[in-house]
Amino acid sequence: MAVDHAAAEVDHLAAERAAARFDVEAMKIAWAGSRHAVDVADRMARLVASDPVFRKDNRTMLSRKDLFKDTLRKAAHAWKRIVELRLTEEEASLLRQYVDQPGYVDLHWGMFVPAIKGQGTEEQQKKWLPLAYKFQIIGCYAQTELGHGSNVQGLETTATFDPMTDEFVIHSPTLTSSKWWPGGLGKASTHAVVYARLITEGKDYGIHGFIVQLRSLEDHSPLPGVTLGDIGGKFGSGAYNSMDNGVLRFDHVRIPRDQMLMRLSQVTREGKYVQSDVPKQLLYGTMVYVRQSIVADASKALSRAVCIAVRYSAIRKQFGSQDGGPETQVLNYRTQQSRLFPLLASAYAFRFVGDWLNWLYTDVTQKLEVKDYSTLQEAHACTAGLKAVTTSATADAIEECRKLCGGHGYLNSSGLPELFAVYVPACTYEGDNVVLLLQVARILMKTVSQLTSGKQPVGTMAYMGKVQHLMQSKCAVKTEAFEARALRMAVNCAQNIGQASNQEEGFYERSPDLLEAAVAHIQLIIVTKFIEKVHQDIPGHGVKEQLQNLCNVYALYTLHKHLGDFLATGSLTPKQGALANEQLGKLYAQVRPNAVALVDAFNYTDHYLGSVLGRYDGNVYPALYEEAWKDPLNETVVPEGYHEYLRPLLKQQLKLSRL
Numbered sequence: 001m002a003v004d005h006a007a008a009e010v011d012h013l014a015a016e017r018a019a020a021r022f023d024v025e026a027m028k029i030a031w032a033g034s035r036h037a038v039d040v041a042d043r044m045a046r047l048v049a050s051d052p053v054f055r056k057d058n059r060t061m062l063s064r065k066d067l068f069k070d071t072l073r074k075a076a077h078a079w080k081r082i083v084e085l086r087l088t089e090e091e092a093s094l095l096r097q098y099v100d101q102p103g104y105v106d107l108h109w110g111m112f113v114p115a116i117k118g119q120g121t122e123e124q125q126k127k128w129l130p131l132a133y134k135f136q137i138i139g140c141y142a143q144t145e146l147g148h149g150s151n152v153q154g155l156e157t158t159a160t161f162d163p164m165t166d167e168f169v170i171h172s173p174t175l176t177s178s179k180w181w182p183g184g185l186g187k188a189s190t191h192a193v194v195y196a197r198l199i200t201e202g203k204d205y206g207i208h209g210f211i212v213q214l215r216s217l218e219d220h221s222p223l224p225g226v227t228l229g230d231i232g233g234k235f236g237s238g239a240y241n242s243m244d245n246g247v248l249r250f251d252h253v254r255i256p257r258d259q260m261l262m263r264l265s266q267v268t269r270e271g272k273y274v275q276s277d278v279p280k281q282l283l284y285g286t287m288v289y290v291r292q293s294i295v296a297d298a299s300k301a302l303s304r305a306v307c308i309a310v311r312y313s314a315i316r317k318q319f320g321s322q323d324g325g326p327e328t329q330v331l332n333y334r335t336q337q338s339r340l341f342p343l344l345a346s347a348y349a350f351r352f353v354g355d356w357l358n359w360l361y362t363d364v365t366q367k368l369e370v371k372d373y374s375t376l377q378e379a380h381a382c383t384a385g386l387k388a389v390t391t392s393a394t395a396d397a398i399e400e401c402r403k404l405c406g407g408h409g410y411l412n413s414s415g416l417p418e419l420f421a422v423y424v425p426a427c428t429y430e431g432d433n434v435v436l437l438l439q440v441a442r443i444l445m446k447t448v449s450q451l452t453s454g455k456q457p458v459g460t461m462a463y464m465g466k467v468q469h470l471m472q473s474k475c476a477v478k479t480e481a482f483e484a485r486a487l488r489m490a491v492n493c494a495q496n497i498g499q500a501s502n503q504e505e506g507f508y509e510r511s512p513d514l515l516e517a518a519v520a521h522i523q524l525i526i527v528t529k530f531i532e533k534v535h536q537d538i539p540g541h542g543v544k545e546q547l548q549n550l551c552n553v554y555a556l557y558t559l560h561k562h563l564g565d566f567l568a569t570g571s572l573t574p575k576q577g578a579l580a581n582e583q584l585g586k587l588y589a590q591v592r593p594n595a596v597a598l599v600d601a602f603n604y605t606d607h608y609l610g611s612v613l614g615r616y617d618g619n620v621y622p623a624l625y626e627e628a629w630k631d632p633l634n635e636t637v638v639p640e641g642y643h644e645y646l647r648p649l650l651k652q653q654l655k656l657s658r659l
């Protein structure tokens, strides 16, 4: 169906862009982190957008088989381009991001390679990493089983050492021990890091990682004793169905002893289990790395959804005219602003806390190298907590953006259903968010219990050292109120647990409150890092002011949403709560003229956004109209099935009917 493209040359959002009170180019730098980061991301995004192989507008209409084949094709083409253009690691990873289709490569680079780097000895790294880097093997990360995920210690797969042959025997003793979920396992991977119970000399030493070959490198068929396949279709159309999450069973599969990942512990030729002098906490380093990348992804997904919703809200008009004059842009409705602008502010907040986590990861890594483990536990707690809070907020926010786009938001062509379906499992993988927050709560309780012994908390927990002051003071509406709320919630929990007959029972009983205390602590971190960001020197006309506004929106909105906590802990008075809400309304009015420019600063191509509602030029209606005709249902005017099912119905004799 032809559509008049002349209109598409007009920028329907030009007036919005002209109204912005800041330098968008400078904001792009603030968002991306540097001029270099803007340039390289821009180059990679355009490279992907201009290549027909990376087309994705038909993805939700493909069958599962075709979608999977399309994913293989894109991954192979991306690799070809990476090699041909001699892209750097940074460029290659951005290119993969902009291809924007979940696939085995995500797990290969994101989990398999880091697991070997983190848990393999130098020799093992020398042997396996070059193979992985050149894609001579494809790896996945096989931890979760049908019967156990969160409780890693409950995994059932066994790796029993056989001293006669110097091998481990990998076995799945029960149905529930089948590996279940690993991405890339179902159809693509040749190898896996498999987590199994290590048994040697008749003793179970708990869960350890092993490199196991699964498929032939000649014809890709499963090796003897290996049963594997895909676990089936998942939520949504397109979306995560491009990924071959897999099932895997072992029937006494033998691997050489040196394929146990031996950095932290080894099994000797004689079968002795030996702990190395490398501390176990090193494992936390890998987790910090993986989770910081999940926080960075949260800001990407959230900013995409917000970009779509803001641009469309500026185009969409409803009501407001009694006499046939122009209707009101829905972006001007106060309710639309109060739902959308906090999400815009959250996108920026998560971006900056993600940058900080990236710094933290580097800091932790450097400290580990000189055997300084002092901040590791705290770093682990805040990455786990930030993963949980940012992914949950992002999943909710994408759905809110769908609603903010009204009916059209429900169309696949809006990009929002697929974005949502792809994104929501982030709340579950790499640690269920509730389980992670309870881990944070445990560390909070430990910190509270140590306060009286004079042990000073470090890093993001340092504020707890001000316990005397924070437990007593009346707070102004600023960071101190967030500190008082978080600390008082943690102290309340600790006191309640203290009254229980035993600590574990108390923790179990109080876990819903502990969850909220952990969230309060993490929200404090996000607010603090945003404030630290806006205190930096940020160049560009009006950029700092805009970020200051968004920071205030994030803080006051969080306060407003959790006012009950602030009041119940006496961290704020009801009057202060009401004033904060007043202030929030005024801030929204300041964000309004800048909203479109603030999402332009994300610098997303139309290809990456993948949304007719979020198009840069705002030419939404012709695009929606055109998109509808591409649906396979419209390939024929009269639908298939008419002759079998519609015509006989329509032509039935009235006498057969009792109506």
Ligand SMILES: Cc1cc2nc3c(=O)[nH]c(=O)nc-3n(C[C@H](O)[C@H](O)[C@H](O)COP(=O)(O)OP(=O)(O)OC[C@H]3O[C@@H](n4cnc5c(N)ncnc54)[C@H](O)[C@@H]3O)c2cc1C
Binding pocket: 107, 141, 142, 143, 144, 148, 149, 150, 151, 180, 181, 182, 183, 240, 245, 425, 428, 429, 430, 431, 432, 433, 434, 435, 438
């Ligand atoms: C899309 C996707 C991709 C994945 N990719 C991989 C992969 O590549 N490799 C891999 O090994 N795994 C992978 N997984 C598995 C994933 O890591 C697990 O699903 C995840 O860790 C959650 O574990 P679970 O499924 O056992 O959930 P469960 O722990 O069974 O969760 C069920 C419910 O119980 C609650 N719960 C559990 N324990 C507690 C507790 N102690 N206290 C209070 N509540 C609790 C949870 O909050 C949740 O509400 C993937 C999963 C998904 C969805």
